[in-house]
Amino acid sequence: MTLTFTHPPTATPEDSAAHERTDPGCSPMIQVEQLDKVFEGGFQALKNVSLEIQRGEIFALLGPNGAGKTTLISVICGLARASSGRVKVDGHDTVADYRQARAMIGLVPQELTNEAFTTVWDTVSFSRGLFGKPKNPAHIENVLRALTLWEKRNNRLLTLSGGMKRRVLIAKALAHEPKVLFLDEPTAGVDVELRREMWEVVRQLRDQGVTIILTTHYIEEAEEMADRIGVILRGELVLVKEKAALMRQLGRKELTLHLDHALEQVPAALAGHDLALTEEGHALVYTYDVTRQEQGTGIAGLLADLEATGIRVKDLHTRQSSLEEIFVNLVREKT
Ligand SMILES: Nc1ncnc2c1ncn2[C@@H]1O[C@H](COP(=O)(O)OP(=O)(O)O)[C@@H](O)[C@H]1O
Ligand SMILES: [Mg+2]
Numbered sequence: 001m002t003l004t005f006t007h008p009p010t011a012t013p014e015d016s017a018a019h020e021r022t023d024p025g026c027s028p029m030i031q032v033e034q035l036d037k038v039f040e041g042g043f044q045a046l047k048n049v050s051l052e053i054q055r056g057e058i059f060a061l062l063g064p065n066g067a068g069k070t071t072l073i074s075v076i077c078g079l080a081r082a083s084s085g086r087v088k089v090d091g092h093d094t095v096a097d098y099r100q101a102r103a104m105i106g107l108v109p110q111e112l113t114n115e116a117f118t119t120v121w122d123t124v125s126f127s128r129g130l131f132g133k134p135k136n137p138a139h140i141e142n143v144l145r146a147l148t149l150w151e152k153r154n155n156r157l158l159t160l161s162g163g164m165k166r167r168v169l170i171a172k173a174l175a176h177e178p179k180v181l182f183l184d185e186p187t188a189g190v191d192v193e194l195r196r197e198m199w200e201v202v203r204q205l206r207d208q209g210v211t212i213i214l215t216t217h218y219i220e221e222a223e224e225m226a227d228r229i230g231v232i233l234r235g236e237l238v239l240v241k242e243k244a245a246l247m248r249q250l251g252r253k254e255l256t257l258h259l260d261h262a263l264e265q266v267p268a269a270l271a272g273h274d275l276a277l278t279e280e281g282h283a284l285v286y287t288y289d290v291t292r293q294e295q296g297t298g299i300a301g302l303l304a305d306l307e308a309t310g311i312r313v314k315d316l317h318t319r320q321s322s323l324e325e326i327f328v329n330l331v332r333e334k335t
Contacts, residue, residue: 106173
């Protein structure tokens with residue numbers, strides 16, 4: 001499957017009257033400044049959230065259920081009003097320049113809501129019309145083909161499988177050629193195979209220059225997809241980092257030493273090291289903090305002590321902790 005998704009110039013006369021827009025090539029695609037959202041009952045769902053999203057990146061907003069992901073997306077997309085703070089999309093203020101800002105955005109909502117009796121073609125074409133864009137059957141065809149919906153274009157939505165319905169939601173969000181695509185929990189409740197397909201679609205969109213923001217409570221999804229990860233907990237953006245740096249900096253490493261002869265317990269002589277006995281005594285696992293590398297990992301000392309106790313190591317390997325472990329530790333720290 002290839003996605004040919006092009007961006008004809010989208011500037012309109014109002015656009016070029018230029019608000020404080022500078023060089024669109026390097027300004028952030030999305031600027032979120034000090035957002036608060038307090039719902040009517042007084043519940044504060046967003047607390048002083050500031051965030052910049054760069055053009056062409058895949059940004060994953062990771063957080064448990066109820067953290068405020070959908071609320072943040074709704075405010076950025078202009079569907080919900082912030083209590084304070086502001087958002088710009090491609091330089092357009094989402095309140096003052098709502099229409100221009102919204103036209104930049106494609107939103108794939110969390111909930112599946114489809115008009116059961118409409119055909120795939122009609123529902124996707126109609127979405128384009130909502131943004132006042134002239135008809136462009138070639139673009140709609142591209143989008144449908146890219147999402148392998150072309151064969152189903154004349155099907156009514158109620159005849160489609162859950163996976164196909166999700167694809168239709170993405171197609172609808174892409175119908176007006178947005179520069180930014182928001183996917184709110186795109187793969188929640190989706191089987192593994194479809195999840196991988198969705199990831200592939202998202203990557204292709206990014207390769208075509210679309211900026212992608214996805215929310216997820218699946219750590220695996222953030223780990224797999226994101227260039228940068230923001231972690232949101234109880235309405236607070238507690239961390240924003242390049243995925244690779246996050247995994248490097250917060251990560252712990254494990255060194256597993258496979259032993260020639262099984263041990264009953266960790267020898268007293270090695271008590272000074274953070275060791276655990278596994279594999280029925282056949283392996284020692286040493287955990288160390290990669291952030292403390294300047295002070296040394298302690299590996300040299302451990303190996304020397306092992307040597308002194310006469311324990312023979314026949315093999316060893318290291319493993320970086322996963323984003324999952326990092327995330328669990330972070331949540332534990334912050335709550
Ligand atoms: N309209 C609303 N009125 C009051 N509280 C709401 C409303 N919408 C969401 N919330 C609350 O705000 C919090 C964040 O919700 P949401 O943004 O949907 O979380 P997430 O998408 O991360 O699961 C939750 O505690 C939710 O109950
Ligand atoms: Mg949500």
